[in-house]
Each structure stands twice: as C-alpha cells, then as structure tokens.
Amino acid sequence: MKVELRGIKKCFGSVRANDGVSLTVEAGSIQGLLGENGAGKTTLMKVLSGFVSPEGGRILLxxxxxxxSSPAQAIEKGIGMLHQDPLDFPPLKVLDNFLFGRDSGFLLKRALARKELLELSERFGFTLDPEAYVNxxxxxxxxxLEIVRLLSLxxxxxxFDEPTTGISTPQKATLFATLRRLAKEEGKSVIxxxxxxxxxxxxCSGVTVLRRGKVAGEIAMPCTSEELVRLMFGQVITTHVAEEVSLGEPVLELRVWGVHTYRLDLSPVSLQVRAGEVIGLAGLEGSGQRLLLRACAGLIKPSRGSLFLRGEDMSGKSYQxxxxxxVAYLPAGRLEEGLIPGLNLAEHFVLARREKAPFFINWALARGDAGRKIEEFNIIxxxxxLVEGLSGGNQQRAxxxxxxxxxxxxxxxxxxxxxxxxxxxxxxxxxxxxxxEGTAILFTSTDLDEIxxxxxxxxxFSGGKMLEILDASQTDVEQLGYLIGGNRG
Amino acid sequence: MTYSQRLVNLLLGLAPVALALMLSTLVLIAAGAPPLEAYKHLLQGASESPAKIADVLVVWVPLALCSAGLLFTFTAGLWNIGVEGQIIFGVIFATWVARNLYLPATLLIPLMIVGGMIGGALWGLLAGTLKVYGGVHEIFAGLGLNFIAITTNIWLIAKPWRPDLGATMQGTDPFPAAAWLPRLAGLRLSPVSLLLATMALVVVFFILRGTLWGLQLKAIGKNARSAYLLGIATNRHVLLSFALCGALAGVAGVVQVSGVWGRNIPQISGGIGYLSLLVAMLSGFRALGVAPVALFFAALGVGAARLHLRMQLDPSLAGVLGAGLVLSVLLVAGLRTRLLISREG
Known part of the structure; x- marks a missing residue:
C-alpha cells in the first residue's frame, strides 16, 4: 500500500512537534525516518497509526x-505500529497476546490462532512458543510476536519505532532480515x-530526515553518513576520544558475591573497581547486568558473599x-524510577538534597538553586x-x-x-x-560501540554469569558479540 | 490565561453543580416532592436560626478534622478507608480516660484529647503496618479494621462499660461533667471543638504546602518508586501519614463523645469517616477546599431533618444529594481530562 502524509500538523502546548510534515512511502520499500530526539518522528508515526489526531494535514492510502481516530481503526485500514516499548501484556502467554485486537466473536478461537501463529512465525524463521509467558x-x-500479530490482522x-533499542546484535540481524523480507517478498510498506x-x-531504500518538526530533507539511497548528519543537525559533529585517567584506591569490591531472584540467579562474582574507573557491562537484556547494578546500589540483598565499599563491609546495610x-543508581526508566511525574524541577531538587534541610522549605531559595542547576546542566x-513535560534528553540531564x-x-x-x-x-x-573527581562508574548499554x-x-554477561573481564583496549565488537552470544573467547 | 479560557474554566467549575442540581431535582420529582420547596426547606433548615447554624458547625467539626487528616494519606497516594475505625478508637481511649481518671476539666479534657489522638493514631498505624510490612492493601486493611473497631466498641459498651441500671444497648452512662467540652450558652456547639478543627486545617495546610515532609509525602503519592530511589524513607513516611490521619480522626472521636453526646454510644462515628472521604475528594485534596466543602455537607445533613418534618421526605435524601454532587464533580473532572487528552493526543 502506498502511504502519503501531506502537511501533518500537531502541537503539544507551545511545542510544534509536527509542522507541516509530508512523507511518502511506496509499497514494497523500506523508508527511513531519521531525526534527533524531539524532532517529531514518533509523533508523526503516532498520527499515522491513529494514536494521535493531527491538527492539520491529510493521510492518503x-x-x-x-x-x-483510534489505533483499531488504523489497523483496520492496514496500518500497524511497533512501539519503542513493546505494548504487550507481559503476564500473559504469547498466544493470548496474539489474540488481542481480533474481532472474532465472543469466544476465542485458540486452536485456529495457534495454527496461524505457528505458520506465520515459521514463515519468518521466528521461534515463538505459543505457551511461553511474554515476560x-x-x-x-x-x-x-508483535510483527506476526499485526500481520495476522x-x-x-x-x-517500527526505534526497534533496535534494547536488542542484541544477532537479534538485530534477524530483525533486519525480517524487515527486508516484509518489503521485498511480502510487498509491505515498512517505515x-x-x-x-x-x-x-x-x-533503507530512502530516508526522510526530520529536524524540529519539519522535513529537513529527503534522500534516496545510497548516500553518505555525512550527508545525513548534516541534515539531522545542520552541522557535522566529531566524537571525542577518551582520555587517560589515573585510577585511585579500590572503591567497590565484590567477593564471591551472588544474587538470587526468582527469575534469575547471578552466579558468584569477584570484582574490584577503583576510583575513576569505568566498567561497561555488556550482554543481552536480562543477563544479569541490571541485577548486578541494583544489588551494588543496595536495592537487592545479595544471596552470598560480601560487598565492600572503600573497605567497609556493606552486608545487610539498607539502601539509605x-x-x-x-553510591548512586540511575535506572533506565526515567519517569518510572527516577523522576516523579506531577512534580516540577524545583521540587525535585529540594527532594534530592542529601544534606540536612530545614523543616520549612524556602521556596524562593529553592527556585534560585533550581535555576542555577538548570543552567549548569543545560536543561530546557x-x-x-513538570518533569513529564521535558523531552527524553532533558529528563536525563535532570x-x-x-x-x-x-x-x-x-x-x-x-x-x-x-x-x-x-x-x-x-x-x-x-x-x-x-x-x-574519582567516581567509579559501572554502566550497562546495548550499544557495544559505546561500551x-x-x-x-x-x-x-550471559545467562546470569559474568563471563570475563576484558581490557577495553584489547577487544573489539566481534569478540564481544561472540561472548554475548554465550561462546567463550 | 485568555478571557475565553477563563470563561471555559468558570463554566467547567459550575458544570458539576448544575449537573448535581439537575440530578437531585429529578430525584425529588421522582419522590413526588416539589423541588423548589424542598430546596427552600433545606436551605432554611440549615440556616434559619443561630441554633441551626450551630448545629451545622457541630457536624462540620468532625468532618473537617477527619478530612484534614485524610489529606495526609491522600497526598501520600493512600486510600485510608479506615477513618471510621480510627474515630472509634479515639472514642474508646477517650472514654477510658473519662471513666477512670477523676480530674478537673482543665486536666481531664486535654488528657482525653491526647488519649483520643493516641487511640486513633495506633489504629491508623495498624492499617499502615499491615500495608507496609504485611502487603495488605490499605483499602482492605481499613475496611477490616473498621468492622473490628465497631464491634470492639459495641462489646465494650455492652460488657465492661454497661450502665448499672439495666443493660440496654443504648450506650454508656453519661460522662462526669468534667469530661464534657464547654458549650456556648443554649447551643450544642463547643468553641473548643471549633478551635481544634480550625487549627487542624491550618496546620495541615502549612505542613503540606511549605514543609519538606509535605513535599516528600507528595513525591511518594506521585511515584513511590522514584521517591525511594531519591533517598526518601517511604515506609516511615507512609506510617507517619497513617498515624497523623488517625490522630486527627481520634480528635474527631473525642469531640463526638465529649462535645456532642456526653457518653459513648455504639453508632458514635455515624459514618463521618466515610463522608470525610467524599469531602476530601471533592475539595481536590486541598486544605483550603475542605472547610467550605465540609460546611456544605454539614448543612445538607442538618437541613435534611427539616425536609423530613415538613415534607415527610426521608432524611437519607441528603445523602443522595451529596453523593450526586460528588459523582457530578468526578464525572466532569473525568470528562475534562478526556477532553484535554483527545485534544493533545
């Protein structure tokens, strides 16, 4: 199906998320929609998929x-969207999730749906177990699962809205093969x-670049990344090179230290981290990195071993x-485990103060402090x-x-x-x-280049085991990818 | 804000009142009563004489106290349904003080108030403990504890505190005179209780608005997970908010036994705990809103008595009118959010 968006307009308060955006996608092609955060990509796609009603412009199919006016109607017209965070129901089974959105009468036709699910996933080389729980x-x-569900509808x-966030390199390869297949062999239009x-x-076979709610340019492939960067930012950025920092005293020491939860065990780990050291935790989502971080923050009690912070045994100590x-821990869910929607920035800064504060808040002072922090950290x-009104990047700065x-x-x-x-x-x-300043840093990322x-x-990390500690200068993406896949060196 | 936006806001503010009036008019017509006359009686019944106005304030005091307490728990995002039980434990502790300590009024009354606060606070704390450490949702903890509190009070009245003459279930013997709150001449209203309620509202207002603790409570209510990660001792704050709410409900209990009834009776809480939930909701969880909203409900309750006398309408009609207003407000608020969402996406 050929999709044309013409002059789409959408404002959120004073922000023009889409300011007359047009986009054309031919059937059987993969069109890229590129832009920095807050450029209006997701808004445009939410308009196309019926989540958001535009204030102006037309959609031609x-x-x-x-x-x-709703995603259900958009799906009926043949448009489906995979959101950045999967919109499924983790406590339910794969088959149950597959059944959602079908208008199949009062009773569920499970047997039929199971057959369809298996056929579709076989066609794409997926291995989805209908009885597995989504979580x-x-x-x-x-x-x-979401792809086969939408196809069955x-x-x-x-x-696909940022589909490669949170998935591993091999999974990415499978995803890309699937996308190519959807376009070339099945004749679908893919955005x-x-x-x-x-x-x-x-x-992609063509790219539309958005900048600040407007189309900055359209390019047919092949093109160079410099051209795209120029369209995205209006300038070319060069990346910095990490500087050598001399490491200090040991800050964190784990001695045969393991964590046990009902879902995942983290096998005993011994690790020493020194002041000023940066350690990247690589691995598939759910391989134990997050568990390690949370337990190092004192949020989960370890099941064995001990944790020393600057020589002090922290066993049995509270998060406080x-x-x-x-110790500080920044989780990935910014609005779920970090910021408090409904409170403003000044209130956040008051709450985050660690030093003893007076019982009554001096709001004039607090707003002044907040203003300085906002300037210092370049928060828009x-x-x-209110924090929920900030863009993702500004939430991270906050x-x-x-x-x-x-x-x-x-x-x-x-x-x-x-x-x-x-x-x-x-x-x-x-x-x-x-x-x-001597802070030791542990971080997770799905971006191996970043690590x-x-x-x-x-x-x-692989399946709850910390496999190896490698010197970053002695390894490369290939070796890491190999290890992440569960294969030793 | 532009002129038209202001107008829209004003209309949206009045919409629930209009809707509630419409609903209650329909109810009145269905009950076979001329609506205008009924409204006239309601209004007059609550305001025609100083005695009536005093009666309205008598109802206002415990409502305002409980609603003020509820602002703590609501701010922390908690549904403290157990206010009714917390009133009763305030009553039980105050009754014990009144019956067992033979002191002059100047000592006895403060002791009863302190006792009532402790009783209510402990009962609130119990609900909080069940929630924080037992994983029991506070709605179920509160409901369960309400039943236990009511039954305990009935047992106390029927057994240990049974009057010497005959064992009717009417209540305990009247308290000694020293345990009665002083009243205004010829009226049922006690200036002490009025002062207590007003003080409670003022203190709650300042705590929630201007203190770090109030802000921390608000943070817990909006996102307990983030609040915890920011280093706020969420469990301690939740427990404290339950205790404070219970303490204020306990004061309401003291006012009921020592200011209104002069003795302990089984139905001493009289549904005030539940009604105050509505008051707190309707006031938008703001201390400034509680005073007028509680006044409205009190007037409705007092005025309805006259509806019964003059028009043979059941006084429970007042409940229907009040509930109609709450539903209308919630409905309009809900529609408004929907409207905003569909506009903004």
Missing part, C-alpha cells in the same frame, strides 16, 4: 484519503524510525546507608516545569543534575538510551568529569 521473552522476541504498512545513522544506511556511602525548562555533588560509585543503566548523538556526548562529558569507547574494562 493508495491515493485515497483516510481518516481514523520470559527478550525484547527481540516480543517484537517478533492484515496489516499492509508496518511502522523504519531511528536516530542511528548506520542502521538507516544499511537498511548505600546512599550515605556515596524552568524551575516550575537526573544527572539531581545526583549529589560528591559520589564514590555511580551505577547507570543505559545512560544514553534514546538520546541523540549530541545529548549522548554531553551526558558522557558529565560522566567523565565525575570520573576525574568499547567509554570503558576501561568490560565485563560480559
């Missing part, structure tokens, strides 16, 4: 004007939304004690801006601004997830400042 699947498998246009240049270059010892917002001044150990989950190149660089500049570029040492 095979030349005919289409109007829809046991990887993000990649959940995407596969007769979708002709598939939108690939991303802020990663190399992915767009590899996959870890905070007092200069004011002390009275979280960094909330960290106490002196830290011993900083634990970060996907510190640059969903950020554009510029914001990601900025975040790392701040983190490297910390490191020069290789930023870490002193890299530890690889």
């Amino acid at each position: 095979d030349g005919k004007e289409a109007l829809f 046991t699947l990887t993000v990649g498998e959940r995407q596969q 007769g979708v002709e246009v598939l939108i 690939f939304v991303s802020h990663k240049l190399e992915e767009v270059l590899e996959l 004690k870890f905070l007092d010892a200069g 917002g004011s002390p009275s801006t 979280l960094l601004a909330l960290l106490p001044d002196s830290l011993r150990l900083l634990l970060l989950e996907h510190p640059t997830r969903g950020l554009d190149v510029e914001s990601a660089l900025w975040v790392w500049d701040r983190l490297l400042e910390r490191r020069e 290789l570029e930023r870490s002193d040492r890299i530890s690889v």
Whole structure:
C-alpha cells in the first residue's frame, strides 16, 4: 500500500512537534525516518497509526484519503505500529497476546490462532512458543510476536519505532532480515524510525530526515553518513576520544558475591573497581547486568558473599546507608524510577538534597538553586516545569543534575538510551568529569560501540554469569558479540 | 490565561453543580416532592436560626478534622478507608480516660484529647503496618479494621462499660461533667471543638504546602518508586501519614463523645469517616477546599431533618444529594481530562 502524509500538523502546548510534515512511502520499500530526539518522528508515526489526531494535514492510502481516530481503526485500514516499548501484556502467554485486537466473536478461537501463529512465525524463521509467558521473552522476541500479530490482522504498512533499542546484535540481524523480507517478498510498506545513522544506511531504500518538526530533507539511497548528519543537525559533529585517567584506591569490591531472584540467579562474582574507573557491562537484556547494578546500589540483598565499599563491609546495610556511602543508581526508566511525574524541577531538587534541610522549605531559595542547576546542566525548562513535560534528553540531564555533588560509585543503566548523538556526548562529558573527581562508574548499554569507547574494562554477561573481564583496549565488537552470544573467547 | 479560557474554566467549575442540581431535582420529582420547596426547606433548615447554624458547625467539626487528616494519606497516594475505625478508637481511649481518671476539666479534657489522638493514631498505624510490612492493601486493611473497631466498641459498651441500671444497648452512662467540652450558652456547639478543627486545617495546610515532609509525602503519592530511589524513607513516611490521619480522626472521636453526646454510644462515628472521604475528594485534596466543602455537607445533613418534618421526605435524601454532587464533580473532572487528552493526543 502506498502511504502519503501531506502537511501533518500537531502541537503539544507551545511545542510544534509536527509542522507541516509530508512523507511518502511506496509499497514494497523500506523508508527511513531519521531525526534527533524531539524532532517529531514518533509523533508523526503516532498520527499515522491513529494514536494521535493531527491538527492539520491529510493521510492518503493508495491515493485515497483516510481518516481514523483510534489505533483499531488504523489497523483496520492496514496500518500497524511497533512501539519503542513493546505494548504487550507481559503476564500473559504469547498466544493470548496474539489474540488481542481480533474481532472474532465472543469466544476465542485458540486452536485456529495457534495454527496461524505457528505458520506465520515459521514463515519468518521466528521461534515463538505459543505457551511461553511474554515476560520470559527478550525484547527481540516480543517484537517478533508483535510483527506476526499485526500481520495476522492484515496489516499492509508496518511502522517500527526505534526497534533496535534494547536488542542484541544477532537479534538485530534477524530483525533486519525480517524487515527486508516484509518489503521485498511480502510487498509491505515498512517505515523504519531511528536516530542511528548506520542502521538507516544499511537498511533503507530512502530516508526522510526530520529536524524540529519539519522535513529537513529527503534522500534516496545510497548516500553518505555525512550527508545525513548534516541534515539531522545542520552541522557535522566529531566524537571525542577518551582520555587517560589515573585510577585511585579500590572503591567497590565484590567477593564471591551472588544474587538470587526468582527469575534469575547471578552466579558468584569477584570484582574490584577503583576510583575513576569505568566498567561497561555488556550482554543481552536480562543477563544479569541490571541485577548486578541494583544489588551494588543496595536495592537487592545479595544471596552470598560480601560487598565492600572503600573497605567497609556493606552486608545487610539498607539502601539509605548505600546512599550515605556515596553510591548512586540511575535506572533506565526515567519517569518510572527516577523522576516523579506531577512534580516540577524545583521540587525535585529540594527532594534530592542529601544534606540536612530545614523543616520549612524556602521556596524562593529553592527556585534560585533550581535555576542555577538548570543552567549548569543545560536543561530546557524552568524551575516550575513538570518533569513529564521535558523531552527524553532533558529528563536525563535532570537526573544527572539531581545526583549529589560528591559520589564514590555511580551505577547507570543505559545512560544514553534514546538520546541523540549530541545529548549522548554531553551526558558522557558529565560522566567523565565525575570520573576525574574519582567516581567509579559501572554502566550497562546495548550499544557495544559505546561500551568499547567509554570503558576501561568490560565485563560480559550471559545467562546470569559474568563471563570475563576484558581490557577495553584489547577487544573489539566481534569478540564481544561472540561472548554475548554465550561462546567463550 | 485568555478571557475565553477563563470563561471555559468558570463554566467547567459550575458544570458539576448544575449537573448535581439537575440530578437531585429529578430525584425529588421522582419522590413526588416539589423541588423548589424542598430546596427552600433545606436551605432554611440549615440556616434559619443561630441554633441551626450551630448545629451545622457541630457536624462540620468532625468532618473537617477527619478530612484534614485524610489529606495526609491522600497526598501520600493512600486510600485510608479506615477513618471510621480510627474515630472509634479515639472514642474508646477517650472514654477510658473519662471513666477512670477523676480530674478537673482543665486536666481531664486535654488528657482525653491526647488519649483520643493516641487511640486513633495506633489504629491508623495498624492499617499502615499491615500495608507496609504485611502487603495488605490499605483499602482492605481499613475496611477490616473498621468492622473490628465497631464491634470492639459495641462489646465494650455492652460488657465492661454497661450502665448499672439495666443493660440496654443504648450506650454508656453519661460522662462526669468534667469530661464534657464547654458549650456556648443554649447551643450544642463547643468553641473548643471549633478551635481544634480550625487549627487542624491550618496546620495541615502549612505542613503540606511549605514543609519538606509535605513535599516528600507528595513525591511518594506521585511515584513511590522514584521517591525511594531519591533517598526518601517511604515506609516511615507512609506510617507517619497513617498515624497523623488517625490522630486527627481520634480528635474527631473525642469531640463526638465529649462535645456532642456526653457518653459513648455504639453508632458514635455515624459514618463521618466515610463522608470525610467524599469531602476530601471533592475539595481536590486541598486544605483550603475542605472547610467550605465540609460546611456544605454539614448543612445538607442538618437541613435534611427539616425536609423530613415538613415534607415527610426521608432524611437519607441528603445523602443522595451529596453523593450526586460528588459523582457530578468526578464525572466532569473525568470528562475534562478526556477532553484535554483527545485534544493533545
């Protein structure tokens, strides 16, 4: 199906998310939609998939004007979207999820659906177990489930919003093969939304670049990444090179230390991290990195072994004690586990203060402090801006601004997830400042390049085991990918 | 804000009142009563004499106290349904003090108030403990504890505190005079209780608005997970909010036994705990809103008595009118959010 968007307009408050955006996708092709964070990519795709009603503009499907006011109607017209965070029901089974959105009468036709599910997943080389619970699947498998679900609903246009976030290299290869197949062999129109240049270059037959709610340009492939960068940012950015920092005293020491949860066991780990050291934790989602970070933050009690912070045994100590010892943890879910929607920036800064505060808040003073932090951390917002009104990049800046001044150990989950190149660089500049002050940093990332570029040492996780600790300068993407897949050296 | 936006806001503010009036008019017509006359009686019944106004304030005091307490738990995102039980434990502790300590009024009354606060706070704390450490949702903990509190009070009245003459279930013997709150001449209203309620509202207002603890409570209510990670001792704050709410409910209990009834009776809480949930919701969880909203409900309750006398309408009609208003407000608020969402996407 040929999709045409003409002059789409959509504002959120004073922000023009889409300001007269047009986009054309031919049947059987993969069109890239590229742009930095907040450029309006997701909004445009939500308009096309019926989640958001536009304030102006038209949608043409095979030349005919289409109007829809809900995702259900859009799916009926043949448009399906895979959201950045899978919109499925983790406590339910794969088959149950597959059944959602079907108008098949009062009773569920499970046997029929199971057959269809197996056929479709076989056609694409997926291995989906209809009886598995979705919360046991990887993000990649959940995407596969969503793809077959949408296909079974007769979708002709598939939108993928940042689909490579949170999936591993082999899963990415499978995904790309699937996308090519959907376009070439099945004749579907595929829209690939991303802020990663190399992915767009590899996959798409044409690219539309958005900048600040407008189309900055359209290019047919092949083209160079420099051309795309220029369209995205209006300038070319060069990446910094990590500087050598002399390492200090040991900050964190784990001695045959393991964590046990009902879902995953982290086998005993011994590790020493020194002041100023950066350690990247590589591995598939759910391989134990997150468990390690949370347990190092004092949020989960270890099942065995002991954890020393600057020589002090922290066994049995509360999360509060870890905070007092200069540990900070930044989880990936910014609005779920970090910021408090409904409160503004000034209120956040008051809450985050570690030093003894007076009982009554001096709001004039608090707003002044907040204003300074906002300026220092380059946050686009004011002390009275509610955090949910900030863009993803600014939320990340706010979280960094909330960290106490002196830290011993900083634990970060996907510190640059969903950020554009510029914001990601900025975040790392701040983190490297910390490191020069002697803070030890542990971070997870699905971006192996980021791990290789930023870490002193890299530890690889696979199925709850910390396999190896590698010197970052002695390894490469290939070796890491090999280890992540569960194969030793 | 532009002129038209202001107008829209004003209309949206009045919409629930209009809707509630429409609903209650329909109910009145269905009950076979001329609506205008009924409204006139309601209004007059609540305001025609100083005695009536005093009666309205008598109802207002415990409502305001409980609603003020509920602002703590609501701010922390908790549904403290157990206010009714917390009132009763305030009553039980105050009754014990009144019956067992033979002191002059100047000592006895403060002791009863402190005792009532402790009783209510402990009962609130119990619900909080069940939630924080037992994983029991506070709605179920509160409901269960309400039943236990009511039954305990009935047992106390029927057994240990049974009056010497005959064992009717009417209540305990009247308290000694020293345990009665002083009243305004010829009225049922006690200035002490009025002062207590007003003080409670003022203190709650300042705590929630201007203190770090109030802000921390708000943070817990909006996102307990993030609040915890920011280093806020969420469990301690949740427990404290339950205890404070219980303490204020306990004061309401003291006012009921020592200011209104002068003795302990089985139906001493009289549904005030539940009604105060509505008051807190309707006031938008703001201390400034509680005073007028509680006044409205109190007036409705007092005025309805006259509806019964003059028009033979059941006084429970007042409940229907009040509930109609709450539903209308929630409905309009819900529609408004929907409207905003569909506009903004």
